[in-house]
Amino acid sequence: MKISESNWFDIEKYLKTDDRCVLPLGSTEQHAHLSLSVDSILSEKVAADAAAPLGVPVFPAVPYGLTPYFMAFPGSVSLKLATYGALVRDILDSLYATGFRRVLIVNGHGGNSPVQPVTMEWMEAHPGARCRFHDWWRAPKTWDAVQSIDPIASHASWMENFPWTRLANRAMPTEQKPYVDFSRLRDRNAAGVRELIGDGNYGGFYQKPDEDMDRLWQIAVAETRDQLAGDWA
Numbered sequence: 001m002k003i004s005e006s007n008w009f010d011i012e013k014y015l016k017t018d019d020r021c022v023l024p025l026g027s028t029e030q031h032a033h034l035s036l037s038v039d040s041i042l043s044e045k046v047a048a049d050a051a052a053p054l055g056v057p058v059f060p061a062v063p064y065g066l067t068p069y070f071m072a073f074p075g076s077v078s079l080k081l082a083t084y085g086a087l088v089r090d091i092l093d094s095l096y097a098t099g100f101r102r103v104l105i106v107n108g109h110g111g112n113s114p115v116q117p118v119t120m121e122w123m124e125a126h127p128g129a130r131c132r133f134h135d136w137w138r139a140p141k142t143w144d145a146v147q148s149i150d151p152i153a154s155h156a157s158w159m160e161n162f163p164w165t166r167l168a169n170r171a172m173p174t175e176q177k178p179y180v181d182f183s184r185l186r187d188r189n190a191a192g193v194r195e196l197i198g199d200g201n202y203g204g205f206y207q208k209p210d211e212d213m214d215r216l217w218q219i220a221v222a223e224t225r226d227q228l229a230g231d232w233a
Helices: 009-016 038-053 081-097 111-127 140-149 190-197 211-231
Strands: 020-025 101-108 130-134
Touching: 020 081, 038 140, 038 190, 038 211, 081 111, 101 111, 101 211, 111 130, 130 211, 140 211
Parallel strands: 020 101, 101 130
Antiparallel strands: none
16 A cells, blocks of 8 residues: 555554555656656556555655766756665654564665665664565566566666656657667766767667566566565564
8 A cells, every 4th residue: 555545544553463664766867768757656666566465555755866877967866875875764764663664675776776785774773673675677587577578678778668657749769779888887977978878778679569568567566576575584
C-alpha cells in the first residue's frame, strides 16, 4: 500500500502485525527523450507493484539524488554526497522512531549507490534494524532479461522506456545509438559529459515493443518482491 493512499491510523494498525516498509530512491536528471523523473517513477512503481500483494507500505520515492555529471543538462538536480547521506539517514531514523524495523530500499539510480554505506552505519546504531539496498534494474534476473532482449542497453535507452516514463507526443529516434566510451566519461566534468553523449542516451535503441517491456517489468517486480518477502532472519 502506498503511504500517499494511507492515513496514520492505517499505518499504526499495520505496525501491530508487521514492521516492513519500502523506501524508493530516485533522481531528477536527463534521460534523453524520456521524462526527467524516470528514476523516481520506476523505483516507486516497481516497489509499489512488488509490495501490493503483501500489503507492505511503500513511501514516496526520494526524487533527488547524486548526479553531478548531468548538471550541464537543464532540469537535472544533484545533491552533495554529504547532504544525500544525511537525508537518507534522517528518513531511516524517522522510520525506526515510528516502529519500522525492516526497510527495503529500492534504488532506481546508479549514481545513488555511494550512499549504501549509510545503511550499514544506520543498522549499527539501531538495535534490531535491518535494511536492504536493492538496485532493481541490475538485479540478476532483471539484468538477464535485459540482456536477452538486447545486450546493447544503457542509460536513457530502451531499457528505461516504459509507457509510464514516456512523454506524450514526443517522437523517438529509430536508430540504435552506438555505445559511448565509458572510460572517457570518468574524467570529464558535466560539460564534457554532455559533449560526449549528446542527447543523453549512453547507447542502444530508444524503444522496444511493449510486450518485451512488459516481460521485463514482470521479472523486475517479482525479483523485488522476493527481496521484500524473503528471509529476514
